[in-house]
Amino acid sequence: MTKIAAFNWKLKPTSLKDAQATIRSHKKYAKQYPTVQVVSAPPMPFVHKLISDTTPLSLSAQDMSTKLDGAHTGQSSVAMLREVGCSHVIVGHSERRAEFGETSRMVSEKALLAIEQGLTPVICFGEDERDSQGRYIDLLTEQLTTSLSLVPEKHASKVVLAYEPIWAIGTGATITTDDLFSTLILIKKILVDIYGDRRAKKIKILYGGSVKDYNADELAAVPGVSGFLVGGASHKPEMVKAIIASLS
Ligand code: PEP
Numbered sequence: 230m231t232k233i234a235a236f237n238w239k240l241k242p243t244s245l246k247d248a249q250a251t252i253r254s255h256k257k258y259a260k261q262y263p264t265v266q267v268v269s270a271p272p273m274p275f276v277h278k279l280i281s282d283t284t285p286l287s288l289s290a291q292d293m294s295t296k297l298d299g300a301h302t303g304q305s306s307v308a309m310l311r312e313v314g315c316s317h318v319i320v321g322h323s324e325r326r327a328e329f330g331e332t333s334r335m336v337s338e339k340a341l342l343a344i345e346q347g348l349t350p351v352i353c354f355g356e357d358e359r360d361s362q363g364r365y366i367d368l369l370t371e372q373l374t375t376s377l378s379l380v381p382e383k384h385a386s387k388v389v390l391a392y393e394p395i396w397a398i399g400t401g402a403t404i405t406t407d408d409l410f411s412t413l414i415l416i417k418k419i420l421v422d423i424y425g426d427r428r429a430k431k432i433k434i435l436y437g438g439s440v441k442d443y444n445a446d447e448l449a450a451v452p453g454v455s456g457f458l459v460g461g462a463s464h465k466p467e468m469v470k471a472i473i474a475s476l477s
Contacts, residue, residue: 262477293343390434413454437458445457
């Protein structure tokens, strides 16, 4: 299975010059490590300016509308994303869930619409805290099950999952390899319950949450990790290089 290094630029940088530098570094290291699929998710206003030559990158949006078209001011339709060259779209990022009240049901609507329009949805989910009573297990189960509820069995292999514990996003706190391993087993069990063994095995699961140059190797070595979703390090070329290299 080809591993994925997905870079979520978030709301950065503010200048086109810096955006060109970021995409240049993603392209450079994607070329250097051709066995890794590198997915780059710039802010929408830059996509149009950056798409002239993104080879060998896969271009992604950071979000999409639940609607295909119509009177929905300020949104981006997945059909439009496809038109400008996006092959992937991140849905359900914790920042969208927290800042815009995005629910798992909406995430599922987006995921289905993305698949129907030929894009790969990168579905994010993750607990806000890892409590000792294990409530996070129920939360993850509910979030994942609802986020996939509209995605039928025949399309199961077309989604990519990104397990992103919120407490590890942008904080520098990383999950231990043991905890990541046991959480991946839980996620796989949930997937088997929903889609059955054969289909569940085909679903890629990325890890996200303060992946950096200094921890990428040990996280990449955890069995079941199909790649990373990276935020802050996306703009730091030496980190981009180390993270892609860890998956090669
Ligand atoms: C993210 O925003 O999805 C993310 C994982 O951010 P960071 O790598 O900065 O923790």
